[in-house]
Amino acid sequence: MEEWAGRGPLSVYSVGGVAVGRLYDAVGVIDRVIGDRGLDPVQTKGLLSMKAGFFLAIVFENTPDDPDKLAKLQAAAKEVLGVDINV
Numbered sequence: 001m002e003e004w005a006g007r008g009p010l011s012v013y014s015v016g017g018v019a020v021g022r023l024y025d026a027v028g029v030i031d032r033v034i035g036d037r038g039l040d041p042v043q044t045k046g047l048l049s050m051k052a053g054f055f056l057a058i059v060f061e062n063t064p065d066d067p068d069k070l071a072k073l074q075a076a077a078k079e080v081l082g083v084d085i086n087v
Contacts, residue, residue, distance in 0.1 A: 020062050025087040026073050027059045033081055044080070051076035 030048065034041050045056045052072040070087075077085045 020064055022065045022087045023059050023063055023070050023073070024061050026070060026077075026085050027056050029083075029085050029087065030056070030073075030077055030081070033077075033083055037081075048073070048076045048080055051080060 030045070031041070033039075034044050049055050049057075052069065052075075054069055054072075056073075074085050077083055
């Protein structure tokens, strides 16, 4: 099982007292895995979105972190891509 890491704790910051950055980093890691493996990004991110229960395309740098969404995305990445995402 591969393990992929995000940019680390420096990428997590607060906007209006709400932590942001980890969910965005997780999507960034997924983008790197997709690119490194030469996978179809639309098909792969679509499948991940269905498994995680939300659209990855709507995760931006200032998207508030949601532990439940992050856990679902990590589980989807493990199932679909076979990687552990550690952000």
